[in-house]
Amino acid sequence: MRHRILLIEDDENLGRQIVEHLRASEFDPTWVKNGDDALLESPDDYELCILDLMLPGAYGLDVLKSFRVDSDVPVLILSARHDTEDKVRALKLGADDFVTKPFWPEELIARIQARLRRPVLQREGVIQAGELAIDVVGRRVLVGEQPVELTRVEFDLLAALAKRPDAAVPRSWLAEHVLDPEREGTERTLDVHISRLRKKLGASGKRVATVWGVGYRLQTQGES
Numbered sequence: 001m002r003h004r005i006l007l008i009e010d011d012e013n014l015g016r017q018i019v020e021h022l023r024a025s026e027f028d029p030t031w032v033k034n035g036d037d038a039l040l041e042s043p044d045d046y047e048l049c050i051l052d053l054m055l056p057g058a059y060g061l062d063v064l065k066s067f068r069v070d071s072d073v074p075v076l077i078l079s080a081r082h083d084t085e086d087k088v089r090a091l092k093l094g095a096d097d098f099v100t101k102p103f104w105p106e107e108l109i110a111r112i113q114a115r116l117r118r119p120v121l122q123r124e125g126v127i128q129a130g131e132l133a134i135d136v137v138g139r140r141v142l143v144g145e146q147p148v149e150l151t152r153v154e155f156d157l158l159a160a161l162a163k164r165p166d167a168a169v170p171r172s173w174l175a176e177h178v179l180d181p182e183r184e185g186t187e188r189t190l191d192v193h194i195s196r197l198r199k200k201l202g203a204s205g206k207r208v209a210t211v212w213g214v215g216y217r218l219q220t221q222g223e224s
Helices: 012-024 035-039 060-067 084-092 105-117 152-162 171-177 187-207
Strands: 003-008 027-032 048-052 075-079 097-100 126-129 132-135 140-143 208-211 215-218
Touching: 003 012, 003 035, 012 027, 012 105, 035 060, 048 060, 048 105, 060 075, 060 084, 075 084, 075 105, 084 097, 097 105, 132 152, 132 187, 140 187, 152 171, 152 187, 152 215, 171 187, 171 215, 187 208
Parallel strands: 003 027, 003 048, 048 075, 075 097
Antiparallel strands: 126 132, 132 140, 208 215
8 A cells, every 4th residue: 555645835846846856755745835725634544644834825934833623634734944942943843854955855765755754653652762662542641561550641741752753743732732731731841751751761861852942752763
């Protein structure tokens, strides 16, 4: 079965070139040419989205924000803007990767393939990261064969990262969607919860990595 890819790009020549390379690499692309039409798409109908920032209609980052309301589909940003601030802003809003224009189509295909190779939640809701196994549905965590007792907040933070493995999850998003402002605090106390979580995971705690200026990610690649 071919992976379904949503391409949101207004440049006719570039869009046509990307579609040709996607099809040659056995992907199934759908091409949308403006931001307003992109907002009508359901991101969960696709396995990955390629999103230009400078679009007619809705701005690319507004499309990204809309997708991130209730979807964890990987989003790869295309942009002619090279500023670090733009990259950080896109990552904070939930982008998984950032490619600057101009680029080689082969590089784009390689990044897509790498993103799709990364672990996703299996049907039973378990994700594996080295010795670390997270059962999201059963709310269980194992390091090797040893169960790890986590508080509700610690488990919810780990599960939120596990749902987007190897992607940077913004601190603001974690604070808003995981922490209870009246009980656990906001971004200021998020680091404390993460620190406690890492200690309980032992050596596997290194997989809960800090993405400076953005937030945290669960690293599934390499050794813990």
